Amino acid sequence: MADQSPASFAGRLRQRAEAHPFAVIGLLALVVRLATMPLVPAPGYMDACYYYGVAERLYHGHGFTENIIWAYLTPPASLEHPADPYWMPLQSLAVWASFAMFGETFRAAQIPGAIFSSALCMLAAWCAWDLTRSRRCLWWTGLFAIFSGFWFPHWVNCDYIALYALAGAGALVLTYRALRDDPRFFVPAGVCAGLAYLTRGHGLLFAAVMPVCWLLAKWMEPGRHPKSARWLIAGLAAALLTVSPWLAYYHLAHGAAPSPVLKLMFQRDFNDLYFYAQPLDLGYFLNQTHPSPDWGLWPLVKFKLVALGLNLDLWARPALFFLAPFLVVGLLAQSLWRRVELLPFWIYSIGFYLIISLVFTFPGIRGTTFHVAGTLLPFVLPVALIGLDTTLTWLNHRFRPDATLDRHRIYTLFAFVGALALSAVWTEGTVRFWRTHDDAYRAIAAKVVPLVAPGKAVMVMDPPAYYYAARRPAVVIASDGPAAAAAAARRYNVQFLVLEARGVPPTFVRFYETNAAGSPDWQPAGEPLRGVKLFSLRDAR
Numbered sequence: 001m002a003d004q005s006p007a008s009f010a011g012r013l014r015q016r017a018e019a020h021p022f023a024v025i026g027l028l029a030l031v032v033r034l035a036t037m038p039l040v041p042a043p044g045y046m047d048a049c050y051y052y053g054v055a056e057r058l059y060h061g062h063g064f065t066e067n068i069i070w071a072y073l074t075p076p077a078s079l080e081h082p083a084d085p086y087w088m089p090l091q092s093l094a095v096w097a098s099f100a101m102f103g104e105t106f107r108a109a110q111i112p113g114a115i116f117s118s119a120l121c122m123l124a125a126w127c128a129w130d131l132t133r134s135r136r137c138l139w140w141t142g143l144f145a146i147f148s149g150f151w152f153p154h155w156v157n158c159d160y161i162a163l164y165a166l167a168g169a170g171a172l173v174l175t176y177r178a179l180r181d182d183p184r185f186f187v188p189a190g191v192c193a194g195l196a197y198l199t200r201g202h203g204l205l206f207a208a209v210m211p212v213c214w215l216l217a218k219w220m221e222p223g224r225h226p227k228s229a230r231w232l233i234a235g236l237a238a239a240l241l242t243v244s245p246w247l248a249y250y251h252l253a254h255g256a257a258p259s260p261v262l263k264l265m266f267q268r269d270f271n272d273l274y275f276y277a278q279p280l281d282l283g284y285f286l287n288q289t290h291p292s293p294d295w296g297l298w299p300l301v302k303f304k305l306v307a308l309g310l311n312l313d314l315w316a317r318p319a320l321f322f323l324a325p326f327l328v329v330g331l332l333a334q335s336l337w338r339r340v341e342l343l344p345f346w347i348y349s350i351g352f353y354l355i356i357s358l359v360f361t362f363p364g365i366r367g368t369t370f371h372v373a374g375t376l377l378p379f380v381l382p383v384a385l386i387g388l389d390t391t392l393t394w395l396n397h398r399f400r401p402d403a404t405l406d407r408h409r410i411y412t413l414f415a416f417v418g419a420l421a422l423s424a425v426w427t428e429g430t431v432r433f434w435r436t437h438d439d440a441y442r443a444i445a446a447k448v449v450p451l452v453a454p455g456k457a458v459m460v461m462d463p464p465a466y467y468y469a470a471r472r473p474a475v476v477i478a479s480d481g482p483a484a485a486a487a488a489a490r491r492y493n494v495q496f497l498v499l500e501a502r503g504v505p506p507t508f509v510r511f512y513e514t515n516a517a518g519s520p521d522w523q524p525a526g527e528p529l530r531g532v533k534l535f536s537l538r539d540a541r
Contacts, residue, residue, distance in 0.1 A: 021135065022122045025142035029121040032146055033114035037156045039427065042106060042468070044434020046070065047087070047371075048159040049464035052109055054083045055095035055158075059104055064089060064249070068463040069475040069492065072276040073260030079457055079473050079492045082253035086260050089246060090198040091160040109158035116162035117155035120377065121145040123169055128382035131341055137389075140412055141382045144419055149320045151374045152423040153430045160199050161371050167196040168348075168375035171206040175344040178210075178235070179217045183228035186210060186235030194242025200372065201261050202352065207239045209348045216343060261360075268295050270362040271505060276478035276488045307357040310365050314353050317373045318380035320419055323388065327380055330387030345379040388415065437465060444498060445470035447528035456495035459485060461503045481507040486521035489537055497522060501531030 017024045043049040050070060057065055066083040069076065074085050084092070094112040102108035121142055128134070128141035154161045174189035189210060196203030214232050266285035267273065283289040287296060316324040331337040337346070352372065356364035392408050400407070441462065448458060449470050460466045463474035475492050477499075478485040485497060485508075504512045516522040516535055525534040 018135070021129075021138055021142070022125055025125045025139075025146070026118050026122040029118035029142075029146045030114060033118055033156050036152070036427075037107060037110045037114065039431055040110065040153060040156055041431070041435050042438035043109075043158055043465075044431075044438050045159075046462050046464050048157045049462070049468040050087060051091045051095060051160065052106070052158050053464055053467050054089070054092040055099060055109065056104065057083075058092065058096045059099040064092075064253070067457075067473040068467050070463050071260075071273055071476060072478065072488065073263050073273070073280070074254070075276070075488075075491075079475070085250075085254050086201075088160075088198050088200055088203075090195065091158070091163055094163060095158050106158070110156045113154075113158060113162040114156050116166045117151075120162065120166045120169060120374075123166070123173065124378035124381055127173060127341075127378040128385070131336070131339070131382050132386065137382055137385055140385055140416070141378075143416060144320075144381050144385070145377055147416070147419045147423045148318075148374070148377060149419055149422040150317055150370065150426050151377075153427040153434075154374075157434075159371075161374055164196060164199040164203065164372060165374035165377065167192050167199055168203060168206055168372070169378045171196055172209070172344040172348060172375070173378065175206075175210055175213055176341045178228070178231065179213055179343065180340050183231035186214075186228075186231045187238045190235035190238035190240075191242050194239040197239075197243055198246055201259065202355075202368075202372070205348060205352055205355075207236060208351070209344050210235055212347050213344050216347075217340065264360050264363055267362045268292070268299075270366050271479040272362075274476050274479035274505075275484070276480060277484035278480045303361055304358055307361045307365050311353055311357045311369045314349060314369050314373050315376065315380060317370060318376045319384045320422055322418055323381075323384040323415060326387030326391060327384040328387065329391055330383040330385070333390040334386065336383055336386065342379060342383075345376065349376055385412070388412065437462070438469065440500070440502070441465045441469040443529055444500075444532055445472070447532075448496065448498060448534070451526075451528075451534075452495050456493055459489055459494045459497045461498075461500060461505075477505055477508070479505050479507060482511050482516070482519055482522055486537060495536060496525060497535040499533050499535070 043052050050068075053068065054064065054066055057063075057067075064083045065080060067080040069079065071086065076082075076085075083089070091112075094116075095109045098108045098111045102111065124145040125138050125142035129138040132138075148155075151161060151165075171189050171192035174185045174192060178185035178189055190207065193203065193206035193210070196206050211232060214228065218228075263280040264273065266280050266282060268285065268287075272278075272280055272284075278284065278290055281289075313321075315327065319327045336342060356369055360368070388411070389408055392411055396407060441460075444460070445466065449472055452458060452472065457473040457475055458466065459477050460474050461477055463476050466472070466474040475488060475494060477497065478488045488494070489497065499508060499512050501512075511519065511522070512533060515524045515533070521538060522535040523538050525536040527533050
């Protein structure tokens with residue numbers, strides 16, 4: 001008779017887990033994600049609300065359109081216009097597909113992120129195995145990827161972070177497989193690079209990494225893979241083929257105008273993103289137009305230096321900060337930095353770091369670096385764990401020669417408890433902010449929507465969040481002042497300007513405090529909620 005004891009069952013379960021570790025890690029990650037989903041009540045911030053809104057309109061047959069304006073980088077001709085001139089479409093398509101299968105709910109919108117982030121955990125575990133051939137490193141990397149601290153709540157939101165991390169990491173892994181094993185891997189690497197671009201515009205860097213890595217590999221090993229050039233070209237062609245439908249759509253919907261992303265090079269402050277009347281161009285950046293005594297060579301240099309410091313979290317965050325010293329140890333102690341497997345990681349991360357710090361400075365320090373750093377988890381985590389083991393081995397040799405492997409296990413467990421605590425604390429704070437933001441816009445919508453005439457819009461701080469709460473059109477407050485906001489309001493048929501005490505733009509502080517006293521364009525229109533003031537145009541009909 002077969003042994004039915006609990007010990008026997010646990011033994012068989014462990015054997016199956018050892019036989020299929022990546023599947024087990026992926027399944028465990030998915031269970032954790034599904035269990036975490038109810039903690040997130042709503043998209044909760046601009047990016048996630050935007051993707052949800054576009055997916056919803058797509059689901060209801062309106063195509064890739066939107067009836068909000070979240071920035072005036074390329075002012076649309078009308079309030080309802082083609083979507084995604086700035087943000088990319090793939091995340092909205094993923095949410096739309098989930099709506100088609102599970103119905104139009106926020107829970108359905110969360111499912112793609114749960115799946116993509118679970119696949120990322122499997123990829124991280126596979127990278128650990130490929131780098132170390134250590135099952136211990138494989139399992140710990142997978143567990144750290146599941147409880148990855150700062151990204152833990154984002155994996156189950158409907159923003160792009162999980163999809164971009166998976167597509168980008170896939171492009172980097174396949175690129176090193178092309179360099180090390182078989183150049184034919186350049187083709188799927190190109191597809192992943194294309195998918196990363198369709199998720200976030202700077203995914204274009206993953207395609208650029210491929211030829212740079214190929215050139216460096218040819219320089220380091222001249223005789224390796226003599227026919228690899230044709231597969232590199234095929235990979236770049238695959239990337240172009242992947243993005244070509246979107247490029248065709250973009251040309252038809254938005255014309256031949258360059259991407260509005262390029263204007264962000266000329267910001268002097270983050271709020272410049274929401275200019276309406278003031279052009280965001282080189283003349284403004286050089287202080288030739290709209291000159292300010294607070295801007296010049298030294299402020300420019302200072303901001304770039306600050307950005308270079310702050311954006312070091314591109315590597316520190318995937319190491320959960322407290323493992324960052326061990327990342328350095330892991331790279332240096334075993335010369336891992338020379339491994340071909342890490343070459344794409346270095347090229348991409350250093351290139352992105354320099355571009356986001358020195359060119360697109362303000363988007364980087366206000367979130368872009370954090371949003372994309374999850375791509376590096378499959379590389380940073382195993383190297384940091386190698387560094388932790390290396391450090392413990394040295395300490396044992398120096399101070400405890402009789403110590404066993406149990407000491408390594410105990411301290412790795414302590415680090416994992418730290419990851420659990422960080423995930424819990426960060427999730428609580430992030431979810432509280434999302435809930436507060438969503439509640440605020442639901443309260444505003446409940447009071448303002450009945451006052452807005454049919455066909456009219458409102459001007460608010462976060463149009464995607466207002467749309468999610470009210471399902472009504474909205475435009476963003478023009479950050480270059482009340483006069484510019486009035487011009488935008490007349491153009492887009494805005495009835496009310498809504499100012500919230502918790503987020504008054506700097507150019508509206510006096511306007512808010514004095515209830516538009518002396519403004520030739522605006523007049524008070526009530527205070528439906530404490531701290532929320534409405535203003536209407538003086539010449540409105």
